[in-house]
Amino acid sequence: MNRESIDTLKGIGEKTGKLFQKVGVVTVEDLLGYYPRAYDAYEEPAAIGELKPERVMAVAGMLYKTPDVKRYSHIQVITTTLKDPTGTLTLTWFNMPYLHSTLKAGMRAVFRGRVVKKNGRLTMEQPEIFTAEAYGQIIHSMQPIYGQTKGLSNKTIVRAEKQALEIRKMVRDYMPAELRKKHELAEYNFAIEHIHFPSDRKELLFARKRLVFDEFFLFLMAVRKLKEKRGDKPSPYSMKLSQKVEDLKNHLPYSLTKAQEKVLKEVYDDLTGGRVMNRLVQGDVGSGKTIIAILALLQAAYNGCQGALMVPTEVLAKQHYESMTELFAAFGIDKTPLLVTGSMTAKEKRIAYEKIASHEVDIIIGTHALIQEKVVYDNLALVITDEQHRFGVGQREMLGQKGEEPHVLVMSATPIPRTLAIIIYGDLDISVIDELPANRLPIRNCVVDTGYRKKAYEFIRNEVAQGRQAYVICPMVEASEMIEAENVVDYTKVLKEALPGVAVEYLHGKMKPREKNKIMERFSNGEIQVLVSTTVIEVGVNVPNATVMMIENAERFGLAQLHQLRGRVGRGKYQSYCIMVNGSDQDETKKRLDILNKSNDGFYIASEDLKLRGPGDIFGIRQSGDLEFKLGDIFTDANLLKTVSEEVNLLLKEDPELEKEEHQELKNKLQEYLEKSYDKLNL
Ligand SMILES: Nc1ncnc2c1ncn2[C@@H]1O[C@H](COP(=O)(O)OP(=O)(O)OP(=O)(O)O)[C@@H](O)[C@H]1O
Numbered sequence: 001m002n003r004e005s006i007d008t009l010k011g012i013g014e015k016t017g018k019l020f021q022k023v024g025v026v027t028v029e030d031l032l033g034y035y036p037r038a039y040d041a042y043e044e045p046a047a048i049g050e051l052k053p054e055r056v057m058a059v060a061g062m063l064y065k066t067p068d069v070k071r072y073s074h075i076q077v078i079t080t081t082l083k084d085p086t087g088t089l090t091l092t093w094f095n096m097p098y099l100h101s102t103l104k105a106g107m108r109a110v111f112r113g114r115v116v117k118k119n120g121r122l123t124m125e126q127p128e129i130f131t132a133e134a135y136g137q138i139i140h141s142m143q144p145i146y147g148q149t150k151g152l153s154n155k156t157i158v159r160a161e162k163q164a165l166e167i168r169k170m171v172r173d174y175m176p177a178e179l180r181k182k183h184e185l186a187e188y189n190f191a192i193e194h195i196h197f198p199s200d201r202k203e204l205l206f207a208r209k210r211l212v213f214d215e216f217f218l219f220l221m222a223v224r225k226l227k228e229k230r231g232d233k234p235s236p237y238s239m240k241l242s243q244k245v246e247d248l249k250n251h252l253p254y255s256l257t258k259a260q261e262k263v264l265k266e267v268y269d270d271l272t273g274g275r276v277m278n279r280l281v282q283g284d285v286g287s288g289k290t291i292i293a294i295l296a297l298l299q300a301a302y303n304g305c306q307g308a309l310m311v312p313t314e315v316l317a318k319q320h321y322e323s324m325t326e327l328f329a330a331f332g333i334d335k336t337p338l339l340v341t342g343s344m345t346a347k348e349k350r351i352a353y354e355k356i357a358s359h360e361v362d363i364i365i366g367t368h369a370l371i372q373e374k375v376v377y378d379n380l381a382l383v384i385t386d387e388q389h390r391f392g393v394g395q396r397e398m399l400g401q402k403g404e405e406p407h408v409l410v411m412s413a414t415p416i417p418r419t420l421a422i423i424i425y426g427d428l429d430i431s432v433i434d435e436l437p438a439n440r441l442p443i444r445n446c447v448v449d450t451g452y453r454k455k456a457y458e459f460i461r462n463e464v465a466q467g468r469q470a471y472v473i474c475p476m477v478e479a480s481e482m483i484e485a486e487n488v489v490d491y492t493k494v495l496k497e498a499l500p501g502v503a504v505e506y507l508h509g510k511m512k513p514r515e516k517n518k519i520m521e522r523f524s525n526g527e528i529q530v531l532v533s534t535t536v537i538e539v540g541v542n543v544p545n546a547t548v549m550m551i552e553n554a555e556r557f558g559l560a561q562l563h564q565l566r567g568r569v570g571r572g573k574y575q576s577y578c579i580m581v582n583g584s585d586q587d588e589t590k591k592r593l594d595i596l597n598k599s600n601d602g603f604y605i606a607s608e609d610l611k612l613r614g615p616g617d618i619f620g621i622r623q624s625g626d627l628e629f630k631l632g633d634i635f636t637d638a639n640l641l642k643t644v645s646e647e648v649n650l651l652l653k654e655d656p657e658l659e660k661e662e663h664q665e666l667k668n669k670l671q672e673y674l675e676k677s678y679d680k681l682n683l
Helices: 016-024 026-032 132-138 153-168 178-183 188-196 199-228 243-250 258-272 288-301 314-330 344-356 393-402 418-424 448-466 486-499 512-526 560-568 587-598 602-613 638-654 661-680
Strands: 038-041 056-063 068-072 076-084 087-094 108-118 121-131 140-146 278-283 306-310 337-340 361-368 382-388 407-412 429-434 444-448 469-473 503-506 529-534 546-551 579-583
Touching: 026 153, 108 132, 121 132, 121 140, 121 314, 140 153, 140 486, 153 188, 153 393, 178 288, 199 579, 199 638, 199 661, 243 288, 243 337, 258 278, 258 429, 288 306, 288 314, 288 382, 288 407, 306 344, 306 587, 314 337, 314 361, 314 512, 337 344, 418 429, 444 448, 444 587, 448 469, 448 546, 448 579, 486 503, 486 529, 503 512, 546 560, 560 587, 579 587, 587 602
Parallel strands: 087 121, 278 407, 278 429, 306 361, 306 382, 337 361, 382 407, 444 579, 469 529, 469 546, 503 529, 546 579
Antiparallel strands: 038 140, 056 076, 056 108, 068 076, 076 087, 108 121
16 A cells, blocks of 8 residues: 555646656655655744744734735736734735735735845735634644645645555554663654644654654664675785876875875775775865875776776766876876766767776766666776765665675765764774865855845956856756745846856756756866856865855855855865855854854864754754755764664664564565665666
């Protein structure tokens, strides 16, 4: 029943089914596992005088004007005014023509929507309308808000979730009863129901704790199994260090930092030590992880083996490919890299696979495409993955299976404290690059409001005049009627006007991979001077000539994400700048952005953010959304993570193969978890 497709639910036809597929929901089970992104608590209506911008709030009052309808190209706007003893408020709706006949002067109601400040005055946009009685019934309840996609509204998802809960088959709880009791965990079926529809905050936290416990538990069990399987084994590829690679290292345009040398030695010791390497290299943005990867790949190549470098995006794969090709050509390195990406044509792929299988190439760079079944390697001795995003523990294992026990090196810029890293990466040894190259000048930061834009553009113009380049980040791709935030397409037009003679172009995730690559290429070689982009450039993009990072609507991003974005500048010898434009006047936002303003250190930022939010703050912007947990946050749930880690140790000590009767359900669940983790790769 739970594995059935969601089109068995009422109201879900082919079209809606496709939209659900877009957010990864195919079966009833997937739907139940599609947890709310946030919850809306229907609070007491506030007085108009108490309204705060950028918040969703409710007000009660009387309409004192018959609505006014205006039409601007494709948008119809209805406005009216609400009054209470503390003030007046403009209410605005977009494209809702039928409201015209509902809204009448003198009507009393409760209105709930986002409050925004426009031209110095407060307006409520797209408010929902309730009678006082109807509002009284839902007050204080928690309404789920799901991640939506164009055409798939929250209402549709809520309706589907309710049905799914009704028809689902209850599952037997796989968590051993003893553990549930010890940690006061909710029963599984109860937790699933109440994560979607909690009646209050307490119930929500109860349900959430159980599900986060599960996420950590299954993840850590999988990590332990992986360690057992891959950990500390003799390696079929014991290498000898090649002098050619040493020569390259000694002739780079820079010398490695002490931290890079230390980490490189640890990697070399693994490669030559006769045991299979399973290592994580952790280093803040721009600390120089890539050269470690390149040198290790070359060592493999000069030992007659193949090496693969797998990264999360095509843009990055291409970037690595190009910089490697250039480097090798400059230093007379006779080892050829090959690029494999999902957007290659079938023919291109076939040719690439042949080159890999015949060992015509030594170093293979690519995205997920690298672990597709069709790729057959010849003597694959080293696999390097960029852990920023998406590659979870299952993927790690899968790559390992591609060769005969290849060495595995994982790169990460996520600033996880050592105690947590040891848990999360329990199957890996950890190396840390804890120093930035010496030629770097610390990035100068500022947090400004939108009134500063003109000055910022002048500043960018100056930098460009000196030969430098700039990024401008906007949260949205295109204009939206519902969300007040800057978008790449319109912003580019504005910027082109503001900066005549400057080459301004845009980049976003909805563009075709080829187009994206082209734009990135033109930015890399300096043809484009200002790149207006969404967060697609967040990870790993390396254009050392870029010195300005201007982030619009900085309030909409998590601190970790802002830190990554900022890490795109300050990668070369030039002084770099980060301008964060704060579009909100909330104190909390100011405090958050201030942390970034004061520091360029990823570890410090993560720990300060945690202090500000406090453990258990589950409504804040997730810090570690890039790890593979849907609900759990390794920072705010750090204590639970430690507890679960201890429990997993105990359990595996007592029953290493999960053979006991009371662990059978768990064993099946774990198997399922691993299979799902592999499946994700084939999406
Ligand atoms: N020791 C060094 N001295 C000077 N420059 C260096 C040094 N090591 C690396 N670089 C340069 O610093 C820039 C950033 O390095 P790299 O791209 O490896 O960063 P990273 O650690 O991968 O960062 P991110 O996580 O942001 O991708 C590159 O242009 C690289 O050539």
